[in-house]
Amino acid sequence: xxxxxxxxxxxxxxxxxxxxxxxxxxxxxxxxxxxxxxxxxxxxxxxxxxxxxxxxxxxxxxxxxxxxxxxxxxxxxxxxxxxxxxxxxxxxxxxxxxxxxxxxxxxxxxxxxxxxxxxxxxxxxxxxxxxxxxxxxxxxxxxxxxxxxxxxxxxxxxxxxxxxxxxxxxxxxxxxxxxxxxxxxxxxxxxxxxxxxxxxxxxxxxxxxxxxxxxxxxxxxxxxxxxxxxxxxxxxxxxxxxxxxxxxxxxxxxxxxxxxxxxxxxxxxxxxxxxxxxxxxxxxxxxxxxxxxxxxxxxxxxxxxxxxxxxxxxxxxxxxxxxxxxxxxxxxxxxxxxxxxxxxxxxxxxxxxxxxxxxxxxxxxxxx
Ligand SMILES: NC(=O)c1ccc[n+]([C@@H]2O[C@H](COP(=O)([O-])OP(=O)(O)OC[C@H]3O[C@@H](n4cnc5c(N)ncnc54)[C@H](O)[C@@H]3O)[C@@H](O)[C@H]2O)c1
Ligand SMILES: CC(C)[C@H](C(=O)O)[C@@H](O)C(=O)O
Ligand SMILES: [Mg+2]
Numbered sequence: 001x002x003x004x005x006x007x008x009x010x011x012x013x014x015x016x017x018x019x020x021x022x023x024x025x026x027x028x029x030x031x032x033x034x035x036x037x038x039x040x041x042x043x044x045x046x047x048x049x050x051x052x053x054x055x056x057x058x059x060x061x062x063x064x065x066x067x068x069x070x071x072x073x074x075x076x077x078x079x080x081x082x083x084x085x086x087x088x089x090x091x092x093x094x095x096x097x098x099x100x101x102x103x104x105x106x107x108x109x110x111x112x113x114x115x116x117x118x119x120x121x122x123x124x125x126x127x128x129x130x131x132x133x134x135x136x137x138x139x140x141x142x143x144x145x146x147x148x149x150x151x152x153x154x155x156x157x158x159x160x161x162x163x164x165x166x167x168x169x170x171x172x173x174x175x176x177x178x179x180x181x182x183x184x185x186x187x188x189x190x191x192x193x194x195x196x197x198x199x200x201x202x203x204x205x206x207x208x209x210x211x212x213x214x215x216x217x218x219x220x221x222x223x224x225x226x227x228x229x230x231x232x233x234x235x236x237x238x239x240x241x242x243x244x245x246x247x248x249x250x251x252x253x254x255x256x257x258x259x260x261x262x263x264x265x266x267x268x269x270x271x272x273x274x275x276x277x278x279x280x281x282x283x284x285x286x287x288x289x290x291x292x293x294x295x296x297x298x299x300x301x302x303x304x305x306x307x308x309x310x311x312x313x314x315x316x317x318x319x320x321x322x323x324x325x326x327x328x329x330x331x332x333x334x335x336x337x338x339x340x341x342x343x344x345x346x347x348x349x350x351x352x353x354x355x356x357x358x359x360x361x362x363x364x365x366x367x368x
Pocket of ligand 3: 245246249277
């Protein structure tokens with residue numbers, strides 16, 4: 001199968017982990033007889049340095065023409081003093097919006113050997129398997145007006161959602177719940193926010209179309225608490241943009257490290273953008289120690305969602321599992337008795353384990 005993949009490494013560790021995904025995909029292509037072509041384009045801070053904008057038109061065009069997109073991470077101290085609309089993060093928000101990638105799937109997948117990497121108790125996290133579905137192109141991130149007002153003495157961000165934006169993400173969440181365990185938790189702040197009351201109304205209207213799915217509503221503050229005290233009570237979580245951003249970083253604690261989480265940003269049809277949940281990690285950038293597994297697992301999501309492949313992503317996930325079973329960990333996982341390896345070593349170990357795997361003992365591997 002011929003496929004063209006656009007890679008947007010971005011900044012900081014984004015540049016260090018993109019190579020890991022590429023070489024894993026090249027190995028898969030050789031093994032399964034696929035033809036993957038790759039083209040690298042600029043985004044974020046490195047695009048500002050090269051093109052004076054975080055999202056060059058050439059990048060948008062290349063993404064529109066791609067079969068799928070991989071993104072590393074954007075941002076860094078070098079660009080922190082720029083005005084909000086010129087920062088590296090604007091490039092990321094811009095590409096999500098330009099491509100209409102309204103649904104962000106963030107599977108929280110635990111690997112058994114990593115149970116001890118989490119500061120949470122083993123009996124609390126064991127067996128947890130959650131899919132956070134985050135609305136990605138609306139809400140506070142994009143609403144207008146935004147910015148300083150009243151001669152710089154006040155500020156405004158606008159939480160705007162159109163009914164159709166809520167309906168499509170809620171539909172996606174119900175459909176994912178149907179494919180998984182028929183349980184959906186909708187997270188909002190309906191005790192305070194009008195937008196959340198509207199969201200809740202739409203969930204209530206939609207549940208009639210999906211009578212086989214059990215629905216519960218949770219306020220976001222309580223959801224944040226329950227996510228790390230009773231994670232097993234969750235299956236699919238659906239929420240708006242900002243709540244989903246915060247809850248997914250929090251949920252990464254269940255897996256041992258933020259560096260473990262992949263994500264898929266998709267729309268109803270067509271291309272998707274795949275990126276780890278974490279950022280450019282300026283505190284470890286340049287040291288060669290970043291965990292590449294969130295990026296590698298994002299490449300697996302790409303094969304499954306954009307290329308409709310099954311064996312290939314399963315094989316990548318099993319290779320990650322095997323590598324961890326063998327006792328190899330990057331520094332962020334801080335496992336006693338583990339062998340701490342660099343980004344490159346971890347990548348080589350995963351590649352070495354591709355196609356040599358036996359049965360997976362991954363505790364949770366059902367993405368929807
Ligand atoms: N998708 C993205 O591009 C994205 C996501 C989040 C943050 N950011 C940007 O990244 C910059 C840094 O933000 P931050 O420090 O708040 O968040 P971060 O996710 O970059 O890092 C948070 C912590 O997690 C660690 N970490 C993250 N990924 C890791 C990995 N793969 N391996 C090992 N450790 C890892 C970091 O070292 C750091 O201690 C900011 O400019 C922010 O806007 C970008
Ligand atoms: C960098 C930032 C704009 C981004 C977001 O908030 O969406 C990041 O935190 C993420 O989770 O992808
Ligand atoms: Mg985030």
